[in-house]
Amino acid sequence: MDPTQxxxxxxxxxxxxxxxxxxxxxxxxxxxxxxxxxxxxxRAGEIYGLLGPNGAGKTTTLRMLATILAPTAGRAExxxxxxxDDPLEVRRRIGFLSSTTGLYPxxxxxxxxxxxxxxxxxxxxxxxxxxxxxxxxxxLHEFADGRCEGLSTGQKQRVSIARAVLHDPPxxxxxxxxxxxxxIASSAxxxxxxxxxxxxxxxxxxxxxxxxxxxxxxxIGIIFDGRMLxxxxxxxxxxxxxxxxxxxxxxxxxxxxxxxxxxAGRAPA
Amino acid sequence: xxxVAPRRGGAYRIVRAVLGSELRQLVRDRRALFSAVLLxxxxxxxxxxxxxxxxxxxxxxxxxxxxxIALDLARADGSIAQRFRDLLLQRTPIALFDVDAEPLTLxxxxxxxxxxxxxxxxxxxxxxxxxxxxxxLVTAEPDEVVRTRTSFHLYFDVxxxxxxxAKERAESAIAxxxxxxxxxxxxxxxxxxxxxxxxxxxxxxxxxxxxxxAALGKLLPLIAxxxxxxxxxxAALAIFAGERESGTLETLLVQPVLAEHIAWGxxxxxxxxxxxxxxxxxxxxxxxxxxxxxxxxxxxxxxxVSALRILSGFVYLPGAVLLCAVLCLVxxxxxxxxxxxxxxxxxMLAALVPTSIAMIPSVEMDVLLAMVPMAGPALALRxxxxxxxxxxxxxxxxLSHVGWAWLALxxxxxxxxxxxxxxxxxxxxxxxxxxTVSRHAIRWGFIAVLVNxxxxxxLTGWRFELGTVLVFWVMVPALIVxxxxxxxxxxxxxxxxxxxxxxxxxxxxxxxxxLAPGLARLALWFLPLQQxxxxxxxxxxxxxxxxxxxxxxxxxxxxxxxxxSPGIMEELLFRGALMSGMKRDLSPAKTVLWQAFLFAAxxxxxxxxxxxxxxxxxxxxxxxxxxxxxxxxIVHVGYDAIMVLAATGRLEWLGSAPSGHLAxxxxxxxxxxxxxxxxxxxxxxxxxxxxxxxxx
Numbered sequence: 001m002d003p004t005q006x007x008x009x010x011x012x013x014x015x016x017x018x019x020x021x022x023x024x025x026x027x028x029x030x031x032x033x034x035x036x037x038x039x040x041x042x043r044a045g046e047i048y049g050l051l052g053p054n055g056a057g058k059t060t061t062l063r064m065l066a067t068i069l070a071p072t073a074g075r076a077e078x079x080x081x082x083x084x085d086d087p088l089e090v091r092r093r094i095g096f097l098s099s100t101t102g103l104y105p106x107x108x109x110x111x112x113x114x115x116x117x118x119x120x121x122x123x124x125x126x127x128x129x130x131x132x133x134x135x136x137x138x139x140l141h142e143f144a145d146g147r148c149e150g151l152s153t154g155q156k157q158r159v160s161i162a163r164a165v166l167h168d169p170p171x172x173x174x175x176x177x178x179x180x181x182x183x184i185a186s187s188a189x190x191x192x193x194x195x196x197x198x199x200x201x202x203x204x205x206x207x208x209x210x211x212x213x214x215x216x217x218x219x220i221g222i223i224f225d226g227r228m229l230x231x232x233x234x235x236x237x238x239x240x241x242x243x244x245x246x247x248x249x250x251x252x253x254x255x256x257x258x259x260x261x262x263x264a265g266r267a268p269a
Numbered sequence: 270x271x272x273v274a275p276r277r278g279g280a281y282r283i284v285r286a287v288l289g290s291e292l293r294q295l296v297r298d299r300r301a302l303f304s305a306v307l308l309x310x311x312x313x314x315x316x317x318x319x320x321x322x323x324x325x326x327x328x329x330x331x332x333x334x335x336x337x338i339a340l341d342l343a344r345a346d347g348s349i350a351q352r353f354r355d356l357l358l359q360r361t362p363i364a365l366f367d368v369d370a371e372p373l374t375l376x377x378x379x380x381x382x383x384x385x386x387x388x389x390x391x392x393x394x395x396x397x398x399x400x401x402x403x404x405x406l407v408t409a410e411p412d413e414v415v416r417t418r419t420s421f422h423l424y425f426d427v428x429x430x431x432x433x434x435a436k437e438r439a440e441s442a443i444a445x446x447x448x449x450x451x452x453x454x455x456x457x458x459x460x461x462x463x464x465x466x467x468x469x470x471x472x473x474x475x476x477x478x479x480x481x482x483a484a485l486g487k488l489l490p491l492i493a494x495x496x497x498x499x500x501x502x503x504a505a506l507a508i509f510a511g512e513r514e515s516g517t518l519e520t521l522l523v524q525p526v527l528a529e530h531i532a533w534g535x536x537x538x539x540x541x542x543x544x545x546x547x548x549x550x551x552x553x554x555x556x557x558x559x560x561x562x563x564x565x566x567x568x569x570x571x572x573x574v575s576a577l578r579i580l581s582g583f584v585y586l587p588g589a590v591l592l593c594a595v596l597c598l599v600x601x602x603x604x605x606x607x608x609x610x611x612x613x614x615x616x617m618l619a620a621l622v623p624t625s626i627a628m629i630p631s632v633e634m635d636v637l638l639a640m641v642p643m644a645g646p647a648l649a650l651r652x653x654x655x656x657x658x659x660x661x662x663x664x665x666x667x668l669s670h671v672g673w674a675w676l677a678l679x680x681x682x683x684x685x686x687x688x689x690x691x692x693x694x695x696x697x698x699x700x701x702x703x704x705t706v707s708r709h710a711i712r713w714g715f716i717a718v719l720v721n722x723x724x725x726x727x728l729t730g731w732r733f734e735l736g737t738v739l740v741f742w743v744m745v746p747a748l749i750v751x752x753x754x755x756x757x758x759x760x761x762x763x764x765x766x767x768x769x770x771x772x773x774x775x776x777x778x779x780x781x782x783x784l785a786p787g788l789a790r791l792a793l794w795f796l797p798l799q800q801x802x803x804x805x806x807x808x809x810x811x812x813x814x815x816x817x818x819x820x821x822x823x824x825x826x827x828x829x830x831x832x833x834s835p836g837i838m839e840e841l842l843f844r845g846a847l848m849s850g851m852k853r854d855l856s857p858a859k860t861v862l863w864q865a866f867l868f869a870a871x872x873x874x875x876x877x878x879x880x881x882x883x884x885x886x887x888x889x890x891x892x893x894x895x896x897x898x899x900x901x902x903i904v905h906v907g908y909d910a911i912m913v914l915a916a917t918g919r920l921e922w923l924g925s926a927p928s929g930h931l932a933x934x935x936x937x938x939x940x941x942x943x944x945x946x947x948x949x950x951x952x953x954x955x956x957x958x959x960x961x962x963x964x965x
Binding site for chain 1: 290293517522524527
C-alpha cells in the first residue's frame with residue numbers, strides 16, 4: 001500500500017480487534033493468559049478509554065495493537081491494515097506513548113525528533129519543517145536545543161508527545177499516559193488528548209484513574225482478567241449497572257465478573 | 270488528514286540514522302570517551318614513564334652508584350698499575366685515591382694466632398686506611414711464588430651494597446687486564462693465536478623491518494584484543510543495555526523499521542568505537558616508540574616498521590568484527606548495565622585463551638588453526654607484521670571468520686525481538702529482586718578474587734609462611750563471614766547455616782577419599798601433557814625457585830600450609846558461603862559453572878586454568894549432591910596434600926608407572942559422589958529437608 005494515500009478515517013473504523021488473545025510462556029509459572037479473547041472497536045475522532053486494575057491486560061492489549069507483541073490468537077486491524085500482515089505499515093499510522101517512555105539523555109529534543117523522523121523515512125526538508133511546527137505547538141522553544149537529561153518531567157512529557165505525533169498519525173495509542181506525572185503535567189496531557197478529538201484523531205488510552213476516563217472518554221471499555229466486561233458511553237454503563245459513579249459502575253461490573261468466574265470454576269466440580 | 274509523506278530510503282538510510290544517533294550519544298558520554306579514547310591513548314605514555322622511573326631507581330641502586338676505591342699499587346709493575354687504573358676509571362661513576370697499605374702488610378707478616386682476632390685487626394686497619402668515604406681497598410704486589418705475576422688483594426665489607434659493587438668493578442677490571450696481558454703474550458710468542466683455526470661470522474639475513482615486525486607481532490594480537498574489548502564493551506553496554514535503562518526501547522520498537530536494521534546500526538556503532546579505540550591505541554604506541562619515550566620488550570625502537578606493514582594489521586579486521594558481534598549479543602541480552610558488565614568478563618577470558626595459545630612461539634598458522642575463532646586473526650596479524658603471511662591460511666581465516674561473524678550477527682538481529690524483551694509479565698524490578706541472593710554471591714566471588722590478587726599475593730610475597738597463614742586463617746575467613754552474613758541478611762537464616770557444614774552420608778565421605786588420590790594421579794599424568802601443549806614461559810621458573818624454597822620446609826608444616834589450610838578455607842568460601850547464595854536462585858548448572866569460573870579465576874594462572882576449572886566444577890557438584898561442604902573438603906585437602914608431596918619429591922613412587930592404576934579410583938569415587946541418589950535415599954531426603962535446600 002502506498003503510504004502517501006493513507007485511508008481517510010473520518011467516518012471509518014480506526015481500530016478493530018476481534019478475539020484478541022495473548023499467552024505468555026513463563027518458565028516459572030507456565031502459560032499465562034494475559035489477554036483472553038478481547039473485542040474492540042474504535043472510531044476516528046473518538047476518545048476511547050480502556051479502564052481496568054493493574055494486571056488486567058491493558059498494556060498487553062495496547063502493545064498488540066501497536067504491533068510490538070504478536071497476538072497468540074485473534075485479529076486486529078489499524079486503519080484497515082492487519083497488524084500481523086504488515087506491522088510496518090501499521091506503525092506508520094500510529095503514535096505510541098506509555099508512562100515508562102524515556103528519552104535519550106544525551107540527545108537534544110530537536111535531535112531526538114530528527115532521529116525518529118528519519119526512522120519514519122521522512123524527507124529532510126519536510127522533517128525540519130514539521131519539527132519547527134511541533135516546537136511551536138508544544139512550546140518547546142526554551143529547551144529544544146538542550147540535552148534531554150536536563151529536562152523536567154513535564155518538559156520531557158511534552159517532548160514525548162511531540163515525538164508520538166511527529167508523523168501525524170491518524171491513531172494514537174497511549175498506555176497510562178498520566179501515570180507518574182504531577183498535576184500540571186497530567187492536566188496538560190489531558191488537554192492534549194482532548195485537542196485530538198477536534199483534529200479527527202482516534203485516541204485509545206488506558207488508565208486506572210477513573211476521573212480521567214469520566215472527563216475525556218466518548219466511550220469506555222472496562223477490562224478485567226484479560227476480558228472486556230463492558231463497553232459503552234458513561235451513560236450506557238450507568239444504565240447497565242444502575243450505579244451513578246464510574247467507580248461504583250466499575251466495582252459492580254468486576255463483582256459480576258468474579259461471580260461468573262466462580263460459578264464457572266465450580267461447575268465442573 | 271494524511272501522514273507526512275514518508276520516503277522509502279531503504280535499509281541503508283535506517284542503518285545510517287541509527288549509527289549516527291548512537292555515535293553522537295557516545296561522543297557526548299564522558300565515560301565512553303574515557304574508555305575509548307583517553308585510556309588507550311594514555312596507556313603507553315604512562316607505561317613508559319613508569320618504566321623509565323623504575324629503571325632509574327634500579328640504576329640508582331646498582332650500577333649507577335658512585336663507588337670510591339683506595340689503591341696501593343706502589344709495589345706492582347708500573348705499566349700494569351697504570352693500565353689497571355685506566356680500566357678502573359672506565360667503570361664510571363668511580364673515584365680513586367691512593368693510600369699506603371704498609372700497616373696491612375705488616376699485619377700479614379705477623380704469624381697468625383687467632384683467625385677471628387686477625388680478621389678483626391685487618392678490618393680495623395682497612396677502615397682506618399680507606400676512611401669513611403671509601404668502599405674498597407685494592408693492593409697489588411708481585412706474586413711471592415711467580416715473580417712475574419701480579420697479586421691483587423681486594424678488601425671489602427660484604428654487608429655494604431656499594432662495597433660489593435666496587436668489588437665487582439675491580440674484579441671485572443682485573444679480568445679484562447688479564448685478557449689483555451694474555452693476548453699480548455700470545456702475539457709476542459707465536460705471532461698469532463694457534464687456538465683460532467676456525468672463524469665464525471654470523472650474518473642476520475632478516476631485514477630490520479622483519480625483526481621489528483616479528484617482535485611487534487608477538488605483542489600486538491594480545492594488546493589488540495584487550496583494547497578492542499575495552500572500547501567495544503563500553504559502547505555495547507551503552508548502546509544496548511543503556512537503551513533499556515533509559516526506557517527508550519519500547520518507543521524504538523514501534524517505529525516503522527525492521528528490528529534487524531536497528532540492530533545493524535547499533536552493531537556498526539560498536540564496531541566503529543572499538544576500531545577507533547584500537548587506532549588511537551596503536552597510534553599512541555607508535556608515537557611513543559618513534560619519540561623514544563620507551564621500549565617494548567625485544568624491540569629496538571620502532572625499527573623501521575613501514576606504514577605498509579602497519580596497514581597489514583587490517584588482516585585482524587575479521588577478528589574485530591566477530592568480537593564486536595559477540596559483545597553486542599552479550600550486552601543485548603543484559604537488562605541493565607550491571608548485568609552486562611558481569612557477562613563481559615567471561616567473554617574477555619574466552620577471547621584471550623585462543624589468542625594466547627596462538628601466541629606461543631612454536632605455533633604455526635595452518636588452515637585448521639586459522640579457523641579457530643580469535644586464534645586465526647591473532648596468527649594472521651603476527652605473521653603479517655613479521656612479513657611471512659601465507660595466502661591459503663589467510664583465506665581460510667577470513668572465510669571462516671566472516672562465517673563466524675555472520676552467525677553472531679544473525680543473532681544480533683534477534684536481540685531486539687520484542688517478544689523476548691517484553692514478552693514476560695515480570696517487571697524488571699521483579700526480575701532484579703529474584704536474583705538478589707545469587708547476585709550478592711557472584712559479586713562477592715569477584716571481590717574475593719580481587720582481594721586475593723592484591724592482598725593475598727602481597728602477604729605471601731612478603732613472608733611465605735606467615736603470609737600463607739594470614740591469608741588462609743584471617744583473610745579468607747573474613748571473606749567467608751562477610752559473604753555468609755550478607756546472604757543470611759537476605760534469606761533471614763542464621764549465617765552459619767550458609768557454610769554448609771552438615772554431616773554428609775557415608776557414601777560421599779568414602780567417595781571423596783577415593784577421589785583424592787585418583788584425581789592427583791590423573792593430574793600428574795595431565796601436567797606433563799599440558800606442558801607440551803602450553804609450555805610455561807621463562808618467567809614461571811621463578812615459581813619453581815619458590816618450590817625449591819618450599820621444599821626445604823618440614824613435611825607437616827608444608828601439609829598444613831598448602832593442603833589443610835587451602836582445602837578447608839577455600840571450600841568453606843566457595844562451596845560453602847558463595848555457593849549457598851548462588852544455588853538459591855540459580856539453576857544447578859549455572860551454579861556449577863560460576864563456581865568453576867570463579868575458582869579458576871582466583872588461581873590466576875592460565876597454566877592451571879584447565880585443572881582448576883575442572884576441580885572447581887567437580888567440587889561444586891559433590892557439594893550440591895551431598896548437601897554438605899565436608900566431602901569437598903576431604904577431596905580438596907587430600908588432592909592438595911598428594912600434589913604438594915609429589916612436587917617436593919616426597920612421593921617419588923607416585924610418578925612410577927604402576928601407580929597409574931590409582932587413577933582408576935576416580936570411577937568408584939565419582940559413582941559414589943556424583944551419581945544421583947537412589948530412590949530410597951531421595952525419599953528419605955524429602956522427609957528431612959536440609960536447611961540448604963533452595964526455596965524452589
